[in-house]
Amino acid sequence: MASIKGTRSSSRLVDKSNSSNSAPLHTARADSLEMSAASKTSGTSKRKAKSAAMAPPVTPPPKKHKKVMNELALEPVVKPNPKNPKKSVTNTNIEDRPVEPHMTNAPLLTPHGSKLVTYADFSADISPSKSGIPRPTTTTGQLLEEACAHLIKTDQRLEPFVKKHHCHLFSAEGLAEATDPYDALVSGILSQQVSGAAAKSIKRKFIGLFNGNTEGAESEWSFPLPEDVAKVDVPFLRTAGLSQRKAEYVIGLSEKFASGELTARWLMEAPYDKMVEKLVAVRGLGKWSVEMFACFALKRMDVFSLGDLGVQRGVGVVLGRDVKKLKTKGGKWKYATEKEMSDFAEPFAPYRSLLMWYMWKASDTNVEAVEGT
Incomplete structure (x- = not known):
């Protein structure tokens, strides 16, 4: 359930306490990108496009094809040493990453390319009372x-x-396979009540709308950013084969990510029951879809x-x-x-x-x- 491939599964805000008090997480890029982009778009995410035929701005986010995502997941992790920040250790063994069955075990990508893991090695020993997450109990x-x-x-x-x-x-x-939760949830909506072949076709056309349709090879296309999808209107998305309702669902979900109400970090750290309650409240996401998202995308074990x-x-x-x-x-x-x-x-x-x-x-x-x- 990741990248440009078929995947599975608005929100009543259950827990408005964001992740500011959470344990530090390893990121491949500064995670502030996600929140800064969200703050810039929160005021405009609900504006419709002036015309259904007007294409949204084509942005150059990092490619999130499965191959690229896997390479990101397997790249060497530089682990800062909290006692001596000038010294760090590089670990390339994917089996050494600490995990805990009740938590998100997949590396998550934000729409802007940051990579998060629940337990960065340098934060695994932080007290649960301070981090808000239990100590890891095993490894991948x-x-x-x-x-x-x-x-x-x-x-x-x-x-x-x-x-x-x-x-x-x-x-x-x-x-070790990384997942972009926004990609996964949007793809889940696109695939509802259609065959696998139809879902792939709709997703390809949907992504093409935000990549100039014919500009560059299809293999170079990137999954659109939530703030770009939130700016367009329903008729524009329907040109990719989405039904009226699916187009509404995708725009609504995109607004949640664009505003920061939903983030990869929150989905990574939230208790399972709260995560299910919040996502089920999003139009277009039923309980089964959310359960499949938690299992296949987040790789939660329970x-x-x-x-x-x-x-x-x-x-x-x-x-x-x-x-x-x-x-x-x-x-x-x-x-x-x-x-x-x-x-x-x-x-x-x-x-x-x-x-x-x-x-x-x-x-x-x-x-x-x-x-x-």
């Missing part, structure tokens, strides 16, 4: 192994699935979508039920009740995202298709 290289061991220990019935399928999503390599039919079917398989016969059963809860789903998943915390991934595998659900929705 150990997280998947520890999570798989927990799943098997909790329920031996999962062992065959764990041994058969390797989960790249939460591996050291998967956790997400479990009770309403996902594939997950529900997987639980039915593990519980030994004949899911083929239950397929024709009416109602939302075909394979297990909501309570059964919740009770089944609870002991697997804080690794329920991995449990959900294996439930998709147990039910033969195309996980890649889910990730691209």
Whole structure:
């Protein structure tokens, strides 16, 4: 769910305390870029374009193709030494990054190119009372192994699935892949209720609108900045194939990012429940979309979508039920009740995202298709 590729999932402001008191985060560029740009555009983000045919200003943000994003995620990290700022250590081992299952584990890119990680090595030991986030408990290289061991220990019935399928999503390599949350959320809206091929076509045309359509090779296009999208009107976006509602949703979401009401930093540090509540309040983002965003884009480890039919079917398989016969059963809860789903998943915390991934595998659900929705 990242870069110029299909991805998944306005806001009632749940928590207006921004990230000013948060722990220091490693950035590839000065993170002030994001907030300064937001402040400049907050007053104009709600103005419509004078004409639907008038193209927005073409800006040259950093390229955020998957290849580029991965290179950013794997670049050497310079770790300042708080005791002696003149000395620093360069670490190129992606498995050494500290993480905590309840937090965002993916590196996040801001729309302006800064890269954030929840735990910069020099801040990992800061007291939780000062940082607002718990201390890291493991590393990206150990997280998947520890999570798989927990799943098997909790329920031996999962062992065959764990041994058969390797989960790249939460591996050291998967956790090194950077995500732009704005890109991911917009792409999720664009892909709603259309086929994968149609979603890719709409997204390509949408990006083209902000890259001069024909200027330069398509491979050189950049995902538009939220402040640029917030300035245009619905008819302009509809020329890319967006429906009336999707165009409204994308503009509304862009206004949230342009004003600073939503930021990559906040999405990285916010408690899961608050993040879900705030994003679900955004027009165009339902609970399932937000759950998929948290799992695939943020790589949070303790997400479990009770309403996902594939997950529900997987639980039915593990519980030994004949899911083929239950397929024709009416109602939302075909394979297990909501309570059964919740009770089944609870002991697997804080690794329920991995449990959900294996439930998709147990039910033969195309996980890649889910990730691209």
